[in-house]
Amino acid sequence: MERGRARRPGERAFAVLAVVFALVASWQAYGISGFSGLSTAGVFPMLAAGVMTLAALSVLWSTLRMPEVEEGQGRTIGGFLREVFPARQQVMVLMVVVYMLVLPWIGFVLSSSLFLFAGIHYLWRKRIVITIGLTVVTMAVVYVVFRVVFQVVLPQGILLRGLF
Structure with missing residues (x-):
């Protein structure tokens, strides 16, 4: 990650959504077979969802530590749309x-x-x-x-x- 880079429009919301998605995926993976054994069908999905959750939390943490974008540089809905949806x-x-x-x-x-x-x-x-x-x-x-x-x-x- 580049030091001193300002948070881009929508970046915080995307990071939060990534964490929510990873947690839902973890719940769904747990629902396959729970923690009933190391050779059950849900082990790999739970492992993958766990890694995804840790990665999403890491991205959220680094995103929240970034400085806000300066006033007038994309903080409006129009700036967000230009940045995220050109x-x-x-x-x-x-x-x-x-x-x-x-x-x-x-x-x-x-x-x-x-x-x-x-x-x-x-x-x-x-x-x-x-x-x-x-x-x-x-x-x-x-x-x-x-x-x-x-x-x-x-x-x-x-x-x-x-x-x-």
Whole structure:
């Protein structure tokens, strides 16, 4: 950990949530078989959850010792959102939501192709020909692996069901 670094927006809340999650995981791991023996099914989950709890407590302790961020440097909700959820992530989350809404209507192959093209084009910002080529190759591999090799039935979509 870097000395003298100010606590970033949301860092304390994340550390607290990590401790809560680790404690819940510990409870769940204990529920598998308790402390009934060293060779029971719950030993490894309890060990992993215990390590996770210790690590989360360590992160929380070091986070609480950090100085607060100075006034006007992200202490507002807007500063928190800019720091934790920047515009590029917001756009990608919006794309995922649109993808989820469109998938039942136009099917897996077309909606995934459009989502993949839009995501690559937005994040990578290369020429359109390269983006289209990468999208076509990727979707061909996905189609062959899932539809041909594993014989997974891919959703066709309500609008395209009668066409194919």
